Amino acid sequence: MSELAHPIEHHHDEEGTRLGFWLFLYTELFLFAAFFLVYAVYRSSHLEDFKLAAESLNTGIGAVNTVILLTSSLTMVLSLDALKKGAIKAAKVLLMVTIALGAAFLVIKSFEWGAKFEHHLFLQTAKGIAAGHGSPLLTPGEEMLPVGQVLFYGLYFIMTGTHALHIIIGGIWMLVVLFWMSKGSINQEKPGVLERCGLYWHLVDVIWIFLFPLYYLVA
């Protein structure tokens, strides 16, 4: 028996790989689409509750996070640009900035989540509903939330949570790319991995562009 290099690996088809990656991005998009659909349906049937609950979210924080993500998208574009022009150093710095911005996004998000948890807006409330009014999880005198608001917070946490998960994955991927760039296996001639990482990052951005108004603004 003999072992052979794979023929496909010899003549690598960059455009084909990109095409495949775009298809993968669509599957990510459809994953979120299911959430958006659930959101849309419940919003249409619990409009008032959704508006009330949305008011409790801090528009300022949301807007800041939006700007952070948009900026990180810009640095990502510039990083790829730099790499393609051979400015490896600049590319690396820009990528680091992107990672830092992603981290900043997560930090802000976690503060926001923490505040909501404290206010018993998520699991506690839902558990309270599950267990009835006398639930020990509710502080005495605390009122039950209407189901529409429970749905809102449930969706809020799950959707922003899934989004945050994507940010984390993107961040880890960027760290790997950074490492490979230092080792030289991603370079001016072979920018493909950074390019795809960038596409992924931009998609995460696109999804946030829709999440932002739906949760923070349409109140």
Next chain:
Amino acid sequence: MNTHEQTQSFRLPILVFAGLIVLTVLTVLLSGLDVGNMGALLIAMSLASIKASLVLYYFMHLNHEPLIFKLFLGVAFLTLLVIFVLTFSDYSFRVIA
């Protein structure tokens, strides 16, 4: 690659970025308008779509990709649209209470 192209390629992303920021501000400002539920939703979603298209087209370099990439995008969006419209063919016509 000549220098002219290089400056170009830096300028474009920054311009697009500026556009995105402006649109974000606009989204926040316009959300204060009193145009009813559907109106607000429509404004917010159209602005978000414009922003998303900017990202797709310039940041994700769809502008440099061959036709097939755009066709695929079209198929994906059409399918999304179908899913939403048909689901609401149920929910918009439910008899409630």
Next chain:
Amino acid sequence: MENAASQSYLNSHTSPKWTTGFMSWFMSTDHKRIGIMYAFAMFSFFFAAVLLGFLMKLQKMYPASSGWEIIPVEMYGSFFTLHAIIMIFLFIVPGAPAVLGNFFLPLQIGAKDVAFPRVNLLSFWLYLLGAIMAVTGVLLGGADTGWTFTPPYSINTKTISIFGIAFDSISWMLTAAFILGWGTILTGINFIVTIHRMRTKGMGYFKMPLFTWSIYATSWLQVLATPVVGITLLMIVIERIVPVGFFDPAKGGDPVLFQHLFWIYSHPAVYIMILPSMGLVSEIIPTNSQKPIFGYKSIAIASCSIAGVGYLIWAHHMFTTGMSDFAAILFSFLTFFVAIPTAIKVFNWTATLYKGSIALTPAMLFALAFIFNFSIGGLTGMFLGSLSTDIHLHDTDFIVAHFHYTMFGGAAFGLIGGVFHYFSKMSGKMYSIKWAKIGWGFMFIGFNSLYFPMLLLGYYGMPRRYHTYPDIPIFNQLQMISTVGSWILVTGVIIVLWVWLHGLFRGKQTTEQNPWNSSTLEWQTATPPTLFNFEEELEITRDPYDYEAFRGEVKAGTSIGADHV
């Protein structure tokens, strides 16, 4: 020494150096080896599910009053759930694309492999992981929700505890389905890119064989539908763990919304199941008639329009859920449009026979049985698409018969035909043609006597997912016929299995390139194919089913520019 790449793929491989034997398969990125691995994995699971089906049928032989109990009542729910999960998620959805698609798609378009060989291997591993999870889930308590996981039952129902720890086997199996979904998605992406980027010189879109076309349409469905169900099933898992109330009415959710999301995937999924088999039939019929397929272009376009229209009709599974009347009427209307491209296909296949030179090989027999069974399956779909009749037939044995006619009589028969068609190409061995035909006879008769009575049962009002039934004579009589049919069918299946295993281990070695005289490209390579499929760049000059030109090439000793080995 001979160049390793020109040896059979069974001998030389692309796996890492240290691998031999089993590992040289398990680590292989060769599309042919991956295809074969899928086949073995799939059939192992498949036969377990056949056994479950067989037992369910046995259970229904006598009504409740007789005290007849083969399957304890607590287990019946887990039986049909596991049966369906294996049959759908482990067998028929990944089936044709993963086995025959993997093996023959690159061959049919003259490529050396798929676009992303390593992703292809990853798909297989995901498949295996998901499959093992699904099956262990049953040993760890099982799920009795049906493959439709209808909430709130799927959210509220309890599972057993093992060693004092509550093991949530339902969440476990839902997660398994999610993982399996990713395997399918990656395969789909792989095939779409392969078809777009790797066709050999001269092979325009309308020079691709029809199996390739149907895999193409299937792949799109896999890519755009599977994520929706994946996340929907995860929502159930989330809801089982933290009470957020997506679909639980006690917490404000709407259970019907789950059904929308579920069928948004699962209806297109039925075309994922059937399209590849339709593709196989489109290969088998012209080959065994030695003439061009009737209306090549319309069949190719019909494949795509079935996939497209298939996306618009999911809520026909929900006519009785109390969704809006407007939606019911709209979805019923749209449902009928899927019948039209399908009708075109069926008529074109039959017309292909006209003035052909027909050989009744085992593959051809299965293809013809496909047309017959699938027509019944599809036509019974008309009863279900029509609103007033669906109200009566919904959730009865009529549905059960409908989808066995389409999935089993259609998709699985097509697949079996495909395996008979390509057996020697894949293995380099020949099976017993006589016994294959005998097996076919048993299967065809058994199949119809198993499922036709179930159509009647459903019409008479026998609900599905019933462990037993009240003492109504007509129910008992029809169930009895049906059960006996299942014995005939299983005899047929065992014969077919034996023919395959015997062929594989004891069969006559063959290197005959093109035993059925087929005009398409996958036959123009060695038997079994060499590692990189084709020795040289090929150029395609004629239509895939141009048999006159093909006969000319055979006479001249050249075929489609491929060199003879």
Next chain:
Amino acid sequence: MNVNYNPASVFNQDVDFSFYLIFMISILCLVGITGFMVFSIIKYNRKNNPKPSNLEGHTGLEIVWTIIPTILVMFIFYFGVQGFLKMRNVPEDAMEIKVEAGMWWWKFTYPNGLEQSTAQGMTVPADTPIYLPLHSVDVVHSFYVPAFRVKMDVVPKPAGVKDNYTWFEASQIGSFDLFCAEYCGVNHAQMISKVHVLTKPDYQAWLDQQTADHEKLLAKNPGKALTISKGCIACHSTDGTKLIGPSFKGLFGKTETVVTDGVDREITVDEAYLKRSIMEPAKDIVKGYQPLMPPLPLTAEEVAAIIEHIKELSE
């Protein structure tokens, strides 16, 4: 005897007409296709016809077999919708019987407040439209009477959302099977009841009789009356047989093992325990049974009456 599929309601005509229409079209297509296949296999067998033609298609024919099926399916669609609309539009003067479903019982509430459950079935007058709001207390069930061609899922709804409904008008006297057609757990196949159709005068007499009986029983033995009307007897026998739940016979004073929060404990059945079992059925689960008993809306007096009745049965 009425077999459960004999046509027996006003919907049969539409549904069955649609059915036969599609059936005829299907038979025609199937016979045509199969006939042609068999004909070709014989006529153009390789032995008979070694030289195939190179026929590649025929646009005209293809257009024909695109257009004809399109027309046919539009007919099918049209008649399907006709029958469906009839099922969805309840006549103004329909009589209302509330249907409630749970794992695994049915409960029917008549306009005069009389309640009956699975074992008695639903009784209706013939030739009268009956409107059925369908309420579920737990999971999705489906109300299915094959003979009437009626089916509608009984979907649990969030508070404040309208329940599903259906209606029918029986045209035949007799008893017809009522099935649950949506999988709802282990005893899905036992969630079977009957619809009894009586003539209008018979129905009135029946209703008066039942109401009077119930009132009499309520006065004499309120516990027994309640176990019938609230549906307890769907799961609990009074003669010692084991159904979904333990039998009421000999229950009081018995020593048995129950599982509380996952821990086994021995108890003697007394009043306090019975009260707890009825009001909070999820608390103590009798060993050997599934935690399937639903919490039922009962007042304290009703519970007391039921406990009296259980005591009686244990004497």
